[in-house]
Amino acid sequence: MNQLTQFYNLSHIFISFIGAILLFAIYYNIQKRFKQVLEEGALFKRIDKGLLYFGFGMLVWVVSGSIAYSVNYYQQQETLWYQLTVNLVSTLNNLFWLLALYYVNEAPSFIYRNEKNVRLISGVIVLTAILTIAATFLVGNKTIHGIKLIAIPDVLLTTFLCVLMGVSFYRTFMLRGLRLVAYIAIIAIFLLFVSQLSDLFVHLGTDFTNQLIRIVAKTSLVSVFLVLGTSWVIQLANTPKPNEIQIQFLDWSLLKLTIPSKGIYNQKVDFGSKTTQYKNLLLFAYRRKYKEALEQSIVVNSGGEIKSQTYLTRIIDNINAILSLEEESKLERKDLITFIGESKYRLRILPEHISIDEALLAEFKRDY
Structure with a gap:
């Protein structure tokens, strides 16, 4: 084993291991400090496991680095079983990434909290593993025009998930005001994609450039994961408690809102011509205040009462x-509306803190 390969493999192992331990530590701290917030309003225990799965992905990198170190030490890197192991471990890493993105709020809508599509993509990942195994026995290490056939399924899958991660991380960090981190995340994920190409194109680059790109990409991505975990802690700490929020529906399109932690005290909000958003919010409030626990939620999807999550965001x-809130005081969707599973959402405000004008209520019930 040459010194360059030895340095890369050892760096890969320890960077991934330290990153995984830090992610698990942040996740444990979040569960300990904010468990009530994470579980509030759920009809069943629904813990956000996104950071946990990113940590498991890091551990998969530790395993792959350890295997690579051992194989290179005994000069067996050209064996067929090693090529198969590399691709299967990469596929497992992709599976953990997919499971993590299921919990990322700003992930593309077809994957965020969409169990059906996640199961479908998970099936594709399993199929990729099967195709990789089949290709190993059918074509082995055969290359055509410098392209290693056995690597094609895994590289295509990794490319798809890199696109999903790029979109999700960019949206997440931009929403949280971390513009520079959003750009760094895009660069890190792009480098991660580029680092996969040397597995497909056997003559691409040199050992030095390929391994340099890999170590920079993975180090950067570990850093991005840590910033993601830290920003999640800050977000949870700034989330208003349900018992401090008060809302009064005064008339059509007009309400009064109080959220002390956001600096909002009895401020009137006039939705004006935006009646759709006002009606949706009033429907949430009516369900929360007057219905039984199992009937307080609203299904939000193409076949539900509210057709898209976009309508929730617009509220x-x-x-x-309307309130012209400063950046640090702006409300997020999670502050007022909570997800409770199966495309169902519910108002976070306690029923006793919701007030609806009697005439407005009568008119609403008649139309509803």
Whole structure:
């Protein structure tokens, strides 16, 4: 084993291991400090495991680095079983990434909290593993025009998940005001994609450039994961408690809102012509205050009472715009509306803190 390969493999192992331990530590701290917030309103225990799965992905990198170190030490890197192991471990890493993205709020809508599509993509990942095994026995290490056939399924899958991660991380960090981190995340994920190409194109680059790109990509990605975990802690700490929020529906399009932790005290919010958002918010409030626990939620999907999550986001965006809130005081969707599983959402405000004008209520019930 040459010194360059030895340095890369050892660096890969320890960077991934330290990153995984730090992610697990942040996750444990979050569960300990904010467990009530994470579980509030759920009809079943629904813990956000996104950071946990990113940590497991790091551990998969530790395993792959350890295997690579051992194989290179005994000069067996050209064996067929090693090529198969590399691709299967990469596929397992992709599976953990997918499971993590299921919990990322700003992930593309077809994957965020969408169990059906996650199961479908998970099936594709399993199929990729099967195709990789089949290709190993059918074509082995055969290359055509410098392309290693056995690596094609895994590289295509990794490319797809890199796109999903890029979109998810960019949206997440931009939403949290971390513009520079959003750009760094895009660069790190792009480098991660580029680092996979040398497994497919056997003559691409030199050992030095390929391993340099890999170590930079993985170090950067570990850092991005840690920033993601830290920003999640800050977000949870700034989330208003349900018992401090008060809302009064005064008339059509008009309400009064109080959220002390956001500096909002009895401020009137006039939705004006934005009646759809106001009606949706009033429907949430009516369900929360007057219905039984199992009937307080609203299904939000193409076949539900509210057709898209975009309508939920618009409620919050309109309140922020109408109140002209400063950046640090702006409301997020999670502050007022909580997800409880199976495309169902519910207002976070306690029923006793919701007030609806009697005439407005009568008119609403008649139309509803």
